Amino acid sequence: MEEVKLMKGNEAVAEAAIRAGVDAYFGYPITPQSEVIEYLMAEEPHKRTGMVVLQAESELAAINMVYGAAACGKKAMTSSSSPGFSLKQEGISYIAGAELPCVIVDVVRGGPGLGTIQPSQADYFQVVKGGGHGDYNLIVLAPATVQEMADFIELAFELAFKYRNPAVILSDGVIGQMMEKVVFSPQKERLTDEEVDKLYNSWATTGKKNGRERNIITSLELVPERQEAHNHHLQAKYKKITENEIRFETFNCEDADYLLVAYGSSARICQKTVQLAREKGIKVGLLRPITLWPYPSEAINKLADQVKGILAVEMSAGQMVEDVRLAVNGKVKVEHYGRFGGMVHSPNEVLDALETKIIGG
Amino acid sequence: MTEEIIIAGFGGQGVLSMGKILAYSGIMEDKEVSWMPSYGPEMRGGTANVAVIISDERINSPVLHNFDTAIILNQQSMDKFEESVNPGGVLLYDPNGIIHHPTRKDINIYTIEGANEASKLKSSKTFNMIVLGAFLKIKPIVKMENVLKGLKKSLPERHHHLIPMNEEAIKVGFEKIKEVQTV
Amino acid sequence: MAKVRGAIVVDTERCKGCNLCVVACPTKVIELNDIVNGKGYHPAFPARHEDCTGCMNCATVCPDMCITVYRLKPQK
Amino acid sequence: MSENILTPEEIIKTGELVFKKTKLMTDAELSYCPGCGHGVAHRITMEVIEELGLEEQTIGIAPVGCSVLAYEFMNVDMQEAAHGRAPALATGIKRVYPNKTVFTYQGDGDLAAIGTAETIHACNRGENITIIFINNGIYGMTGGQMAPTTLPGMNSSTSPYGRDVHTMGYPLKITELVAMLPGTSYVTRQAVHKPGLVRKAKKAIKKAFELQMENKGTSFVEIVSNCNSGWKMTPVESNEWLDKNMLDYYPLGDLKG
Numbered sequence: 001m002e003e004v005k006l007m008k009g010n011e012a013v014a015e016a017a018i019r020a021g022v023d024a025y026f027g028y029p030i031t032p033q034s035e036v037i038e039y040l041m042a043e044e045p046h047k048r049t050g051m052v053v054l055q056a057e058s059e060l061a062a063i064n065m066v067y068g069a070a071a072c073g074k075k076a077m078t079s080s081s082s083p084g085f086s087l088k089q090e091g092i093s094y095i096a097g098a099e100l101p102c103v104i105v106d107v108v109r110g111g112p113g114l115g116t117i118q119p120s121q122a123d124y125f126q127v128v129k130g131g132g133h134g135d136y137n138l139i140v141l142a143p144a145t146v147q148e149m150a151d152f153i154e155l156a157f158e159l160a161f162k163y164r165n166p167a168v169i170l171s172d173g174v175i176g177q178m179m180e181k182v183v184f185s186p187q188k189e190r191l192t193d194e195e196v197d198k199l200y201n202s203w204a205t206t207g208k209k210n211g212r213e214r215n216i217i218t219s220l221e222l223v224p225e226r227q228e229a230h231n232h233h234l235q236a237k238y239k240k241i242t243e244n245e246i247r248f249e250t251f252n253c254e255d256a257d258y259l260l261v262a263y264g265s266s267a268r269i270c271q272k273t274v275q276l277a278r279e280k281g282i283k284v285g286l287l288r289p290i291t292l293w294p295y296p297s298e299a300i301n302k303l304a305d306q307v308k309g310i311l312a313v314e315m316s317a318g319q320m321v322e323d324v325r326l327a328v329n330g331k332v333k334v335e336h337y338g339r340f341g342g343m344v345h346s347p348n349e350v351l352d353a354l355e356t357k358i359i360g361g
Numbered sequence: 362m363t364e365e366i367i368i369a370g371f372g373g374q375g376v377l378s379m380g381k382i383l384a385y386s387g388i389m390e391d392k393e394v395s396w397m398p399s400y401g402p403e404m405r406g407g408t409a410n411v412a413v414i415i416s417d418e419r420i421n422s423p424v425l426h427n428f429d430t431a432i433i434l435n436q437q438s439m440d441k442f443e444e445s446v447n448p449g450g451v452l453l454y455d456p457n458g459i460i461h462h463p464t465r466k467d468i469n470i471y472t473i474e475g476a477n478e479a480s481k482l483k484s485s486k487t488f489n490m491i492v493l494g495a496f497l498k499i500k501p502i503v504k505m506e507n508v509l510k511g512l513k514k515s516l517p518e519r520h521h522h523l524i525p526m527n528e529e530a531i532k533v534g535f536e537k538i539k540e541v542q543t544v
Numbered sequence: 545m546a547k548v549r550g551a552i553v554v555d556t557e558r559c560k561g562c563n564l565c566v567v568a569c570p571t572k573v574i575e576l577n578d579i580v581n582g583k584g585y586h587p588a589f590p591a592r593h594e595d596c597t598g599c600m601n602c603a604t605v606c607p608d609m610c611i612t613v614y615r616l617k618p619q620k
Numbered sequence: 621m622s623e624n625i626l627t628p629e630e631i632i633k634t635g636e637l638v639f640k641k642t643k644l645m646t647d648a649e650l651s652y653c654p655g656c657g658h659g660v661a662h663r664i665t666m667e668v669i670e671e672l673g674l675e676e677q678t679i680g681i682a683p684v685g686c687s688v689l690a691y692e693f694m695n696v697d698m699q700e701a702a703h704g705r706a707p708a709l710a711t712g713i714k715r716v717y718p719n720k721t722v723f724t725y726q727g728d729g730d731l732a733a734i735g736t737a738e739t740i741h742a743c744n745r746g747e748n749i750t751i752i753f754i755n756n757g758i759y760g761m762t763g764g765q766m767a768p769t770t771l772p773g774m775n776s777s778t779s780p781y782g783r784d785v786h787t788m789g790y791p792l793k794i795t796e797l798v799a800m801l802p803g804t805s806y807v808t809r810q811a812v813h814k815p816g817l818v819r820k821a822k823k824a825i826k827k828a829f830e831l832q833m834e835n836k837g838t839s840f841v842e843i844v845s846n847c848n849s850g851w852k853m854t855p856v857e858s859n860e861w862l863d864k865n866m867l868d869y870y871p872l873g874d875l876k877g
Contacts, residue, residue: 006385006394006514024716052715056708057741064705064738068712071699072679076712094702178423179381179396181388193717205697205713207677207720216691218682218700271421346426550638551631562655562855568815585654593628600639601815607659608650609641616626616635 002183009149009175010035012182013079013105016150018045020157021188022103023074024052026065028084031117032173033107036079049190059084063091063104070100071217073196073204075157079105081173082123083114086131092166093132097219099203099234101160103153104138105169107176110342118342119173121264124319127170128292135231137238139167139245140292142263146180154185163241164203170292172315174265174344247290248299252278256285258358259303260350261324262313263289266338270313272347277354284354292320297327304331309358313350314338333358362417364502365425369410369442370434375489378515379432380411383493385511386503387415395423408437415502432496434475436460449544453496463541470541471499478533486523487530494534505531548618550598554588555610561585565602565611571595574602644670644695651689653760655855657845658686660812661754662693664822665725668829669696678721679713681706683735685727686760694725704735707742710749721832723750728769729759732794736768739794746803746837750828753795753840756847757866764850768792771869776850791869795842799875805836806877809870811844813859817872824874831877839877844870 007015014036017025027037037055045051052069056062062078069076080088085106095102106127110120125131128140139159141152149171156167191199197206208214221227249267252274253259262270267288277284287303289296304310309332312321318336325334337353339345345353366383370376380396387394398411412428414420431442433454439461446452448467456462457476473495479488497508512527552573559581565588566574575591588610590596598615644666652658669678675696682690684703691698701709706724714722724731731739731753742749758776759765766776766783769791773782783791799807806828810821821843828839844866848858 004388006381006388006396024712026712054711054715056711057737060705061708061711061738061741064702064708065712065715067701067705068681068699068709069716070712071709072713072716074716076716090702091705098700174397174424177398179384179394180420180423181394205679205699206717207675207679208697209676214695215697216700217698218691220688220700265424269422269424273422275421344424346424347422348426549626549631549635551628551635553632558649560654564655564855564859567856567859590628596628598631598635598638599815603639604815604818605660605813607652607654607656607663609645609659609663611639612637612641613639614632614635615638616631 002186004181004183006179007146007182008035008177008179009143009146009171010107010177011039012146012150013153013169014039014043015184016153017077018043018049018051019184019187020154021049021075021190022051022077022153022157023190024054024069024076026054026056026062026069026076026078028056028059028062028080030081030084032109032119032176033079033081033105035176036105049187051190059087060091063088063095066102067091067095067098067100070095070102071098071205073200073206077103077105079107081107081109082111082120085123085126089126089132092138093134093136094219095166096132096136096138097134098217099164100166100217101157101164102166103156103160103169104166105171108170108172110340116342117173119265119315119344120340120342121172121266121314121338122316122319122340123170124292124314124316127168136234137241137293139163139165139241140170141167142170142290142292143175144264144267144288146175146178146182149175150182150184159245163237165237165241170264172265242294245291246294246296248296249288249290251286251288253285253287253303255283256303256306257283257308258285258354259307259310260284260286260313260354261289261300261310261320262286263292263320265344266313266315269345269347270350273350273354276347276351282359295323295327297323300324300327301329301331304328307332309333309335311354311358312336313345315344316340333361335361362502364415364430364500365428366413366430366432367410367428367442367445368413368432369408369438372409374409374434375486376409376434377411379489379493380413381515382508382511383413383415383503385514386508389507389510389514390503392417393420395420397423408435410438430496430500432492434492439463451499453492453499455492467544469543471495472539472541473534473537475534478537479530482530482533484526487526490527490530491534491537494531495538496534497531498535498538548597549616550596551593551614552590552596552602553612554590556581556587556589557583558608558610559585559587560608561587562607564605564607568601568605570599570601571597642667642670644675646693646695648692650693652686653849655846655848655858656686657756657812657843658754660818661752661843661845662690664812664818665723665752665825666694666696668822668826669721672826672829674721674829677719678723681709681722681724683724683726683730685730687725687727687754688761690725704730704733705738706730706735707738707747707749707751711742711745711747714747714749718748721829723752723829725752726754727760728753728755728757728767732768732792736794740797740801743798743838743840744801744803748832748835749838750832751838751840752825753842754845755842755870756845756850757791758847758850760847760850764847768794771865793870795840795875798840804838804840804876805831806839807875808840808877809842809844809872809875811862811867811872813846813862842870844872
């Protein structure tokens with residue numbers, strides 16, 4: 001039985017990365033996620049597993065270091081917070097285009113611009129809907145607990161390699177900075193160079209050995225017909241991911257008259273709202289998307305047949321609510337509620353919003 | 362049992378580590394815990410606060426606007442958090458430096474002369490443990506043996522020799538807490 | 545006097561007629577052809593092959609790797 | 621007398637093959653303009669990889685610019701980078717495979733403008749990589765705009781009346797900058813517009829890769845090259861112009877190591 005630890009979400013990401021057998025972390029400090037690289041530097045994972053940790057000169061450099069290492073078939077990751085994620089967008093588009101597996105953690109803070117260092121969920125658009133150029137999707141996992149911050153590292157790498165696609169862990173300042181109990185999986189061995197060669201021989205650039213043709217990692221295809229074909233290939237892959245990888249959780253939805261939809265720390269807050277509402281005799285349920293892409297549209301659509309109204313709760317001016325509306329397709333009223341710009345809504349505020357915008361509205 | 366606590370004061374008073382020790386003590390009792398700080402520039406010299414929840418059940422929202430207990434260690438925090446104590450809840454504060462004392466009539470109010478007692482112990486670092494001791498006197502939500510275990514967990518090994526002094530400080534808090542009003 | 549003799553083979557379809565080999569040849573062996581290749585360039589060719597020493601200067605400056613060079617060392 | 625009557629065919633048949641395209645260049649037709657120095661720089665780089673026996677452990681990185689398609693021509697494992705980011709990719713690769721041979725091949729816009737930070741910091745960390753830097757003083761791929769390395773007074777489509785250093789800044793001597801950094805082991809400036817210079821440049825590239833294999837830090841080879849299309853000259857004229865004008869500002873030779 002593994003020991004129970006009390007840790008910040010950011011530290012849990014770092015420890016989980018070591019345990020998952022990650023080969024390399026490249027990062028650049030930014031509040032509120034600097035504990036990731038601080039923990040890794042202090043922990044000296046090169047001594048524990050041989051994992052490489054490097055502080056890059058910028059977020060741009062960090063994501064491109066991830067590109068280089070990922071293109072060699074290695075498990076590479078980076079982490080940042082909103083302004084830093086914006087900077088990484090260029091590299092992420094290239095990584096998606098070149099179909100490289102990697103993991104990016106975004107511990108979201110308030111914006112726009114330099115914004116604030118306090119928690120926010122206003123990166124939904126730039127993470128879930130792109131932000132970089134071109135038609136691509138990132139697999140997006142939204143942890144709601146410190147335990148999930150740890151667990152999703154391994155899951156994110158598994159999905160990233162399964163589909164050769166970047167995966168993002170979309171967290172926020174609440175989950176990144178709070179401490180909770182966490183139990184880690186046992187240490188996984190890093191793959192050896194030979195294992196990497198064997199597993200990813202068909203694409204990884206590790207030197208063209210054993211008579212194989214050279215491998216090329218690129219996102220460039222100047223012939224538009226071939227670029228379109230590549231895009232079709234990507235879309236087919238995204239379809240497959242959508243069919244297989246949707247993850248979500250429901251609370252008290254069985255008899256719910258009203259539904260809250262929220263992810264990450266907002267989902268935690270909404271759980272309390274559900275409790276407060278039920279104490280008042282209002283039957284409220286909560287659906288918490290765990291994957292933000294692919295999105296649990298079908299599950300929400302089904303619940304729309306049962307409930308009288310839906311409140312999408314997020315720490316933004318209303319981003320995910322668009323996906324809820326698309327899923328519901330006009331069946332019932334869908335409204336948005338959320339504090340933003342670094343403010344965090346309380347369970348009571350959410351309940352008030354539910355009562356005024358949905359039940360009374 | 363669920364206890365929702367806010368600890369608020371200046372940076373450097375050991376607010377965050379007090380919360381951490383409390384949270385670790387909860388883990389030692391097999392309870393669910395969460396520790397949610399305010400962070401950033403505030404932590405460097407300004408105010409610092411941390412919300413700690415200890416519960417027998419899975420904790421939902423780590424973010425709270427109302428608390429069962431507020432532990433208040435400076436005037437700004439008093440101004441900010443006096444109103445957020447649940448009716449019938451506890452407000453524990455160090456009167457040292459407090460100009461506007463709490464005025465609410467619907468809560469239980471206690472004081473602990475943490476700063477003064479710490480200087481008597483000739484160690485300002487014991488301040489937060491004295492306050493923690495006072496809190497545990499009012500709300501014995503974790504056993505002393507588990508607090509010591511939690512202390513051990515949250516202190517780096519090179520500081521383990523300080524554990525006896527911290528234990529001493531907790532006991533001082535136990536003894537020196539003063540009741541102002543109970544409801 | 546026995547002298548080193550060389551010969552070059554120009555891949556005329558690869559050649560882009562840039563003229564750099566012509567200028568680089570110390571013995572003025574190479575010229576550009578009047579005819580054009582499939583890409584529309586006038587490819588290089590050894591107009592005075594008998595003067596080639598196999599020095600490789602042409603191939604060394606050729607950006608398109610169109611020139612292969614052979615050399616025959618003098619026999620006693 | 622007998623040698624003189626040998627036909628070229630006989631020489632080809634009986635003589636020694638002294639020069640042929642390295643197998644580490646693919647058969648793909650180079651996408652460069654006629655007379656462009658890129659071809660030579662590609663070739664000598666790959667000849668060095670072949671001669672050092674590094675073919676099976678080399679990973680090269682193509683930039684954005686004219687040589688964006690370098691991976692079509694260089695017959696080793698290759699990655700294509702975002703504009704300016706090649707040294708970051710190289711860092712990522714080398715950190716997870718310290719024993720492999722890693723090089724970037726970058727032009728002046730890529731390396732000395734948009735990628736300045738990546739260049740300086742990779743060199744400053746002393747990443748054990750080799751950087752091949754092609755400086756032709758202009759943005760060739762996008763149609764002849766001003767580069768950070770465009771000479772004072774030199775015309776380009778974005779400095780149509782000549783580069784005015786008072787408003788457009790001075791040509792960036794990034795190689796000199798890089799030579800000042802403790803992380804670099806070998807910094808040199810070469811050219812490929814004359815046969816002798818090509819041979820020297822190849823020696824320099826060889827030394828650069830050898831130092832990489834000895835983990836000596838970053839090795840950096842600038843190659844001053846032509847861009848006859850961008851300069852609006854014939855290939856031969858452009859090489860003459862280069863010789864007359866570029867080398868005063870960018871003198872050839874080793875700067876370090």
